[in-house]
Structure formats: structure tokens, C-alpha cells
Amino acid sequence: MKKVTFLINSLTQGGAEKIALQLYLNLSNSVNVINFVTLTNEDFYKKEIKKHVINHSNKITKTTKFMSLAKYFRGNNDVVLCFSLDLACYLYILRVLNIFKGEVICRFINNPDNEIGTSLINKIKKRFLFYVLKKCDLVICQSDAMKDLLISKYEFNNNKTVRIYNPISIANNNESSFEQTDKEILKLLFVGRLSEQKNLDDIIRISQLLRDKGILFLWKVVGKGPLENTFKDLIREHNFQESIVMCGSSHDIENYYKWADITTLVSHYEGLPNVLLESISHRTPCVSYDCPTGPSEIIIHEKNGVLVPQYDVDNFYQSLIRVKELNLKNDNIENTLMKFSEKKVCDEYYKILFKR
Numbered sequence: 001m002k003k004v005t006f007l008i009n010s011l012t013q014g015g016a017e018k019i020a021l022q023l024y025l026n027l028s029n030s031v032n033v034i035n036f037v038t039l040t041n042e043d044f045y046k047k048e049i050k051k052h053v054i055n056h057s058n059k060i061t062k063t064t065k066f067m068s069l070a071k072y073f074r075g076n077n078d079v080v081l082c083f084s085l086d087l088a089c090y091l092y093i094l095r096v097l098n099i100f101k102g103e104v105i106c107r108f109i110n111n112p113d114n115e116i117g118t119s120l121i122n123k124i125k126k127r128f129l130f131y132v133l134k135k136c137d138l139v140i141c142q143s144d145a146m147k148d149l150l151i152s153k154y155e156f157n158n159n160k161t162v163r164i165y166n167p168i169s170i171a172n173n174n175e176s177s178f179e180q181t182d183k184e185i186l187k188l189l190f191v192g193r194l195s196e197q198k199n200l201d202d203i204i205r206i207s208q209l210l211r212d213k214g215i216l217f218l219w220k221v222v223g224k225g226p227l228e229n230t231f232k233d234l235i236r237e238h239n240f241q242e243s244i245v246m247c248g249s250s251h252d253i254e255n256y257y258k259w260a261d262i263t264t265l266v267s268h269y270e271g272l273p274n275v276l277l278e279s280i281s282h283r284t285p286c287v288s289y290d291c292p293t294g295p296s297e298i299i300i301h302e303k304n305g306v307l308v309p310q311y312d313v314d315n316f317y318q319s320l321i322r323v324k325e326l327n328l329k330n331d332n333i334e335n336t337l338m339k340f341s342e343k344k345v346c347d348e349y350y351k352i353l354f355k356r
Contacts, residue, residue: 001033002033002079005034005036005080006036007091008020008082009084010040012042015109017045028049036049037052039054041053052072055068070097078103080102080103085106085133089132092135104136105139107142137160141164143294147163168278169281186324188260189219189262189279191278191279193223194228199289201234203219206266206317208238211243218243221245222249223249253278258284261323262305269291273295276294276295277298286298286299287320303333306322
């Protein structure tokens with residue numbers, strides 16, 4: 001049987017990191033030939049797994065990263081599933097240099113249009129990166145829209161580009177351990193990294209509409225990131241201290257989903273947003289912008305939530321009210337996620353890694 005290595009930069013809090021652990025824990029129950037390798041020792045999740053840390057520091061330079069990978073993978077002929085584009089790029093270069101002798105599988109986790117940046121130097125970097133990634137043995141996309149974009153716009157090989165959704169476990173109950181809020185208050189939830197991608201300004205704009213219409217609401221924001229202080233300033237500036245609550249990072253995210261009436265997503269772009277899958281699996285409906293890519297492959301109109309034209313804050317506000325009126329909460333909406341089921345997705349990864 002082939003030997004497989006899962007390779008990731010770190011285990012900081014994030015969707016890719018959570019998926020990597022989930023896939024490893026599931027597949028390693030069936031086969032004992034999977035290694036889990038991280039570049040640095042950052043670990044938010046603290047899972048009891050056997051992993052190898054290449055560099056025992058929190059941050060490393062690109063040069064150190066490349067040299068560390070060269071040292072670790074010298075003579076190695078594993079199938080390596082890379083959970084970031086830069087790692088797939090480095091590993092392919094090591095193969096060209098005849099240092100690494102195995103297969104490189106690249107996993108795309110975001111909209112390819114938004115990788116790297118738009119400056120001239122970043123466009124050059126992106127062109128080189130995508131040139132290398134096309135040479136990988138296989139490219140795994142999280143959504144059909146992402147796959148179509150890579151093939152049609154960036155000319156990736158159709159035969160070496162596949163779509164495998166993110167896996168989700170279906171929750172068994174929806175009872176939150178949090179103190180229950182007044183039922184007259186609309187309970188909203190945002191989960192994610194507080195970054196430019198997440199378009200946090202629209203949370204303020206939608207909150208203004210809710211307040212202007214006299215809607216009582218509590219919007220919990222779970223996550224940390226580079227725009228955390230900027231967003232706190234916006235909350236104070238618009239006097240939303242009582243209505244928008246910053247909760248920081250959490251190991252207890254399930255209880256937030258169970259607490260909320262609706263989970264929200266207002267991003268500029270995504271790959272396949274795990275937050276929507278996780279929320280629906282806990283029987284909490286979603287209102288999401290129809291951003292590229294992913295939400296349209298998860299949200300079924302008025303069955304598990306509502307899709308809103310991107311940046312239409314008025315429509316978003318109205319959709320929040322509509323979803324609350326539909327009373328989708330606790331209505332077995334997790335049954336809309338069968339194509340994302342953990343068993344189905346892990347079986348697809350097993351075939352890709354061991355039967356291809």
C-alpha cells in the first residue's frame with residue numbers, strides 16, 4: 001500500500017487545519033500508513049495525534065521552510081497531500097531537483113482569483129505559482145465553481161483537477177450550554193478570521209438597518225485576526241457595544257452554533273465555507289452572500305437558509321427576518337448536507353490517495 005503524508009504549515013485555528021485533522025483522524029483509522037507533518041509547532045487544536053514537526057518554532061522564513069522541506073523529504077517517495085499552495089510548489093521544485101521522489105497532490109482552499117494579490121509583482125508570483133501547480137500530480141478543489149474556474153480561466157488540466165467537498169459530521173442535538181437569550185432578540189453569529197476577506201464592514205451596515213427598523217438583535221463574532229482592533233473601533237464608533245459582541249477564538253464553537261438563530265457570512269470570496277456546513281449540521285440556518293465560491297453549493301433556498309446577492313445589505317437584512325419567520329432552526333436541515341457527509345468525502349479521499 002502507498003505511504004501518504006499530510007503536509008501543512010501549522011495547526012493554527014482555521015478551516016484548512018480543521019479539515020486536515022478531520023481527514024487524518026478518519027483515514028488513519030482504516031490505514032496505518034499516513035504521516036502527519038507540520039512545518040511549525042503552532043497548534044490550536046491540541047488533538048492527540050502522532051505528528052512530526054519539521055521546525056520547532058512558530059514562524060520561519062521562506063528560505064528556512066524550503067531548506068527544512070528539502071532535508072525532511074530527501075529520498076522520500078510518499079504521496080504527499082499538501083494543505084497549502086506554497087507547500088505544493090516547494091515540493092514540486094524539490095522533485096524537479098531530484099531531492100523528493102514521490103507524488104504531489106495540491107489542495108486548493110480558496111477562490112483562485114483572489115490568491116496572492118493584484119500588484120504587478122504579485123501577478124508575476126501568481127503566474128509562476130500556478131505554472132508550478134499545474135505540474136502537480138493532482139489538484140483537489142473544494143467546490144465545483146473553483147474547479148471550473150481553474151480549468152476555464154487558468155487552463156489547469158481537466159484530467160488532473162478534481163472536486164472533493166469538505167467533510168462534515170452531522171450533529172445529534174441542538175441544545176446549547178449557553179444561557180438562553182430573550183426569544184424576542186434575534187441571535188446572529190459570525191465565525192471566521194477577522195481579515196479583509198471577511199468584509200466585516202457589512203456587519204456594521206446590516207446592524208444599522210436592524211437598529212433603524214427597531215429589531216432587537218445580538219450578533220456574536222467568534223474569531224481573531226489582523227482586523228480585530230479595527231472592528232472593535234467600528235463597533236464603538238457606531239455604538240453597537242451592546243449588540244455586537246466580540247467573543248475571540250473558541251474551542252467550543254458548537255455551542256455558538258446551537259445558540260444562534262442564524263449564522264451569517266458576508267465575505268468578499270471563499271473557497272467552500274466550513275462555517276456554513278458546520279452551522280447547518282447543528283440545525284442552525286444561514287444567510288450568506290452569494291460570493292465566489294462555495295455558498296451556492298451549500299445553501300438551498302429557504303430549506304437551510306437564504307443566499308443574498310453580494311453586497312446587497314438591504315436584501316441581507318430582509319433575509320434575516322425571512323429566515324427567522326420560516327422557523328428553520330431545529331428543522332432537520334442537516335439532511336440537506338448528505339453530499340458533504342464525512343463518510344462520503346473520506347471515501348473519496350481514500351480512493352484518490354490509495355487507489356489511483
